[in-house]
Amino acid sequence: MSGFLVLLVGAVFAGLCAASYFLVPKSWDQTLWRTCLIMTLVCMYLMWAVTYMAQLHPLIQPRRSDLRAEH
Template identity: 55%
Template sequence: MGGALVFWVGVVTVGICVGALFAFKGMTDPTLWRTCSVLSVTCCYLMWAITYLAQLHPLIIPKRDDLRIDL
């Protein structure tokens, strides 16, 4: 998969945010709904991307635990 997945999911996220700008036309307070929708999608994407990239390129390489003594 690699880092390109983060880019493509980002493109989908931008598409969802643009769609949310036009989705809430007939509601009582469309600005509030648009803002909440865009912020929610953006925060979810950022959390996913940071977690995915942290697992893709870890700062500390995990060590094997083969030296465990069974009692």
């Protein structure tokens, strides 16, 4: 399920990138707007994906502190 969710959210962000590419109004700074919007969406997706994957597979396992120490 986790890999599917990352791909699903990636597809949503790809759709948003495509929409931002085609829906930017024509002006002298159209390329700047396209670049800023697409780079913002890519960075948002990467930050979400890294955070989501880090929570799925943490590097350090959590330990319970309310247990007695074993001998």
